[in-house]
Amino acid sequence: MAVELLFPRLVIFGASGPTGRHVVQQALKMGHVVSAVVRSPEKFDIKHEKLEVIKGDVFNSESLVTIMEGKDAVLSCLGAHGTSVFRHTTLYSESMKAISSAMEKNNLNRFVCVTSWGLDNDPAKGDYTVIEGQFVPDAAWYIPRADVGDFMLASLNTHDWDRKCVAIGRKN
């Protein structure tokens, strides 16, 4: 029997990245209606009757207001490459300003965002631990992107993680 979704209509940023692609595909499988916001729609090859692919600028709040109209929740799998302690990025901070402002204008208050490290492309294993805080003690160095994506979607259908910064990791 299909699970009743608390937040059926999703806007997904970073949908073209490896974690984002997994989240889009898994969300569609679960029955969500998905708006995937990407920079290059012509390169985005996932097709589904419940998926719309939208070209969007994550720094332009006004343009995001329309994209979010009528949606229930927003997820971000945005990620910056080539960053280090010497090469900072403002992708996360600046996109979050635009995204949260557009959400506010649409009275949307459900947001799940990943800012992670230590990911691999293995299939989901489902054996991860989630705790409130910044790291899981004694966790392995890597976790499949698929598990991270699965948790992001699972967190939409519970209030257990509301307003929390959580860490997710696989036990060694």
Ligand SMILES: NC(=O)c1ccc[n+]([C@@H]2O[C@H](COP(=O)([O-])OP(=O)(O)OC[C@H]3O[C@@H](n4cnc5c(N)ncnc54)[C@H](OP(=O)(O)O)[C@@H]3O)[C@@H](O)[C@H]2O)c1
């Ligand atoms: N520190 C680490 O060791 C480490 C390792 C892996 C992942 N991560 C983090 O884990 C998360 C998920 O990573 P991932 O590997 O699945 O994805 P990723 O490859 O880091 O994600 C890239 C996504 O963000 C989008 N993006 C990047 N810059 C953008 C911009 N200026 N405007 C709009 N979209 C932009 C990309 O769009 P395009 O397709 O258009 O480029 C793509 O959809 C990210 O937060 C990532 O930083 C960290």
